[in-house]
Amino acid sequence: MAQMNMLEAILSAQKTMLARDDKVVILGQDIGYFGGVFRATEGLQAEFGSNRVFDTPISENGIVAAAIGMSLNGLRPIAEIQFADYIYPAFDQIASEAAKLRYRSGGEYSTNLTIRTPCGGGIRGGQTHSQSPEGIFTHVTGIHVIMPSNPYDAKGLLISAIQSNDPVIFFEPKRLYNGPFYGEPDKPSVGWDSHEKGEVPEGHYTIPFGKAAITRAGEDLTIITYGTMVHVVETAVKMAGVDAEIIDLRSLAPIDNDTIINSVNKTGRCLVAHEATKTGGFGAEILSIIQENCFWKLRAPIERVTGWDIPYPHAFEWEYFPGPKRITNAINRIMEA
């Protein structure tokens, strides 16, 4: 085991797979010689050559399309989209092509493409460097949607993504690259060495899709979340002094219904939290699953704490962000109901 931050874990996953499977290739903007604007591919071109790791023109559509084509010819491409906010030009290739290819061809063709992309706010990136568009992709059947919350999971899940024979969108909460973020921007930041999930095996291991993690067991209420919000929720739970069960979904599609349902059936209370905007977000799906499956056990309305329904504003980053206080308020409301 080694100490890794989340970037190192993501780098390690890619390096492990490049070494293990010569069909693995990486493409994206600035990911070659330079090693990526977040350094998630640092050193990989030097080690594996530009035949395996290379820069592309600035065309998200072209990147995804080329990666699909490469996968059709036996390769196993990892495509980096520099910011999740810039994934939209590739939307058609993802939703109409990658997601539907296996189906439309009666199983003859399919793509194993993995798309890695940094998402979420907290770096003063303004509205085009902060978005969390996962809720747009969870409505597209035929792709897997993953978002890890820590280095250990990031590496294991990314290796699973690369090995998967289905297309995967792997969202990386950039606020977590260097350390867990507990939702308090004014507090000094801490590194992953302070967190048990910063211990990451050097070699190959996988974490299966569709399995949520219970990051805190509890009896009072269930909080379902993923990505950065896992740590923010932790803070809020401490502040509220409740015995919450915190579920880190990790995999949004496929989603781990059983873990969710068992927990809410036990606690009877539930809160859903994500950084993305509320209306039509993935929180609505989580809430619906619970409502449909745990109706008779629910003792209070499920609440959603999310980003407001506005673009992520540069100067009001922390007013937009669903921080510990808003979560605590919601916890209190739910516990009092």
Place this chain on the structure above:
Amino acid sequence: MAQMNMLEAILSAQKTMLARDDKVVILGQDIGYFGGVFRATEGLQAEFGSNRVFDTPISENGIVAAAIGMSLNGLRPIAEIQFADYIYPAFDQIASEAAKLRYRSGGEYSTNLTIRTPCGGGIRGGQTHSQSPEGIFTHVTGIHVIMPSNPYDAKGLLISAIQSNDPVIFFEPKRLYNGPFYGEPDKPSVGWDSHEKGEVPEGHYTIPFGKAAITRAGEDLTIITYGTMVHVVETAVKMAGVDAEIIDLRSLAPIDNDTIINSVNKTGRCLVAHEATKTGGFGAEILSIIQENCFWKLRAPIERVTGWDIPYPHAFEWEYFPGPKRITNAINRIMEA
């Protein structure tokens, strides 16, 4: 008043606005001389000239981008996307530009663009001529999302869309163009002259966004739906013999929370139906709103009856389609719960 089918009503709305406001222009593939593959712009180029109504290259991105640009120069464009399944290449211009322009520029710039696009199945169109992607757009804040279920609403809502100073996506359930569809493909189809909403004023009128219609008042349960499913639900309600209150949302964003909440608070039971796939669809948002607001009045789990989580299959159109039988089953489950 005149008898109009839904296509005629949509044509009439556009004609009314072209005549009333010389800033209104229409652009899209095959919409000029030919009048559109569904004939929704028939005769408009002949009447208003190719300076007002014209064909574009086959680029959905270019159409939306050009329309945004035209609106910035004082025009009021209506852009047709030939099928909703082909809107994805324009996704970036819609989600990153049209939706966020007013916000990012501090209110200096905005776009009044209206996008019209036929959606939904029922014409044996296969997976790329049948989709209902509204749930992808309802998660994008900054745009209005509209879907009418009848000629009268279609005209009034489309005129509102054209007059709106915000971007609007106007989904037209193509299965309803020629007549209401009651969910029974084997029965002879009927025209809009058999339906009171086939009576449409010739001139200018508007229906405000954010106001749902109660198409059937009832006490037993609330059924919330929109588009084609409004009529399918009607059939199912007759089959089930329940006194259901049917709500036709018409406007998904903004959504009419009050009508929904009042109804469910009254009935205590609720079903949500749409043709789009289930996971992450707009039904999840509707369900969440109800759960959050009507929790204490709910007497049974809310159910969603939707298309399955698969691409729309050509040969299994009616197996995919959430027809009256599936709805009736759900109604029975809800009433028995």
Place this chain on the structure above:
Amino acid sequence: MAKKQNQSNIVNSLNKLHVPQPTARPDEFNDFSNLNIPNVEQAECPAIDTNPHEMRGLAYGLIRVLDDDGNAAGNWNSTIEPHVLVKGLKDMLVTRMFDERMQMMHRVGKISFYMKSTGEEAISVAHAAAINFADMVFPSYRNQGILIARGYSLVDMMCQCLSNARDNCKGRQLPIMYSWKKGNFFSISGNLATQFSQAVGWAMAEAQQGGGRVASAFVGEGSTAELDFHSALTFATAFSPPVILNITNNQWAISSNQVVAGGEKTTFAARGIGFGLPSLRVDGNDFLAVYAATKWAAARARAGLGATVIEYFTYRVAPHSSSDDPSAYRPKNEPDFWPLGDPIDRLKTHLINLNQWSETQHETLIEDIKTEMKQNYKQAESYGTLKSGDRPDVTTMFEDVYEDMPLNLLRQRQEMGL
């Protein structure tokens, strides 16, 4: 500034948007006399390793081999074995008659949709003849001739159109949206042009792995406006992969004339010049020209010289699809005036000139194909039609969304009682 004088080419009157217009509308007349058709001697044939900048002229001329009398000549003429030509003629005929049969089947309600390639058969068939079977084709929906030239079973094609129990797309796709993996023929997408950029990726992987095969992708001229066309050319120029980027300019995109797609000011082949790619403009109704241009492009690709753009200049004689009636937007007799003739007639005359074919052989062949087509259809229909209920098993509806069926789909299948 502005030293040299020139005639005006002002296109915009003030106060009015320039909206491109076709030469003629239904009540007008078009004999294509506005087209400048160069003779077969005009186009040079550069060595494949010529610098693309030295062959820009090819994007503005027209590569032709068969002259008006059906004789082969010019710089692009080369010896083609007669059996290749005879096979080509046969494949074109089969393609045309297959189209006719299926169009009829649509008319009588056996299939839900159809798209013919009438008049454009040489493009698919000669192209297929000039590349290797192992080369990977990323087709548009009007390349049925490639399947036929590659020997795909007509029965299988018909079964796909019938969405019956033997449809290898399992009833999921519209008719004609074929997929034939064993034939190195990619699954046709309903979303225009998406295959163009994917083909470039496939070819990049081929270069990366040193396989020596070529990718060949097709779009219509209307579809060149789509985004994936740009991605394809951008990646093709950056990475020089072995790919042929084919544009079938059949003058129409549903009701929109090629001028709407941007064909008014230059050729579609010229798009490739914008990226420094060798770009050929070819008489698409000339089997020998299509064959020669394809061979040249494939040789470039195999030599590691990268991508070639080819525009095939042709005419869509057929309606856009079974849902279309072209008399609503173009002169009814416009197809009759197409100055580049019929590809089948032209190759037939050539073969007769070569003493490799005769009118009798031709008539016999047509009769044979007719019989075969009937038998094939009979067999295909025995596996069912969409209406007969002999569809693929309905439980398959939930398969192939993912490699393994996730829980939500398992549950939905159960909910359906399957």
Place this chain on the structure above:
Amino acid sequence: MAKKQNQSNIVNSLNKLHVPQPTARPDEFNDFSNLNIPNVEQAECPAIDTNPHEMRGLAYGLIRVLDDDGNAAGNWNSTIEPHVLVKGLKDMLVTRMFDERMQMMHRVGKISFYMKSTGEEAISVAHAAAINFADMVFPSYRNQGILIARGYSLVDMMCQCLSNARDNCKGRQLPIMYSWKKGNFFSISGNLATQFSQAVGWAMAEAQQGGGRVASAFVGEGSTAELDFHSALTFATAFSPPVILNITNNQWAISSNQVVAGGEKTTFAARGIGFGLPSLRVDGNDFLAVYAATKWAAARARAGLGATVIEYFTYRVAPHSSSDDPSAYRPKNEPDFWPLGDPIDRLKTHLINLNQWSETQHETLIEDIKTEMKQNYKQAESYGTLKSGDRPDVTTMFEDVYEDMPLNLLRQRQEMGL
């Protein structure tokens, strides 16, 4: 076939993908001796109504007016009033010094982000000088020179960068993402190239309404790979609207050299040739050349002749942004060797040659700008900085999502207790 012989231009070795590489990496040396810089006499200047096909050469040459000694010559030389040049010099200096000031403010933590345009000032400033104030600019993020040339208040620019109470973008955008409606300067988007296709739409509306104004849009060479570039050129060729489509080729796109964007096989100006559009390649560090090319393109547009594509050949002396350190991917001294010099130095020399300027005047001007800049910054800071808390009112966070605030936002604002 394949008659003519030629030297090999084989780019792919087998078994390896061709991946374009810059001339030099950090530990290597690049003096740009690979570049072929034509002299000022080379480029012809056609009449604006010349058929675009007759001026294709302009996309491959380089339009220059100022020679190495700072004298104006060549076909593109024309009389420009000295006060226009002096204003240009001043605006370029202000632009450069504004950049330096703001970069410093970033370094000391007053602003969260910055992007300089060092070395590229002539492009924005001369372009702005050559079009009318009423012409609508669709800028990229490196066109601050246009704002300055149009007389936008430096204080307002600084306030935007500071996200303070006077920021007209209300704190919603990253620094430098300006919007100035009164100055006919479009809101800058973080999404590359989206403005390019919008500008074409704006110009279509202008043609439609007969307003006589021109749209002018900018992208970087890296951004030409984006989809909106293709939409822009496609619609520009189809509808011939009055638009200038400017490409700033500053050799780099973050860490990616222009070869990655497809600059290896041809010029970026050539992209326009693919669409039959007049396409100019211009020395971007030559104020007079940028001015002349812009005037020419604007005259074409105003005469109803449609769109022009212009590539400005320049060099990004600055890092990509305040988050970037170019020494990680290019030789540290590469900027020093850029063969087209510094745009400010070149115009200054020219003005001195014309006896319209002197070293003393230059130094005084610099001092004046320095003082002004300080004062402006002081004033801007008095309205607050992002950190000082003098931000726009937080309730505005929920405004301008729609024209009228919908219920969900009203309720969310209430929930926040505002």
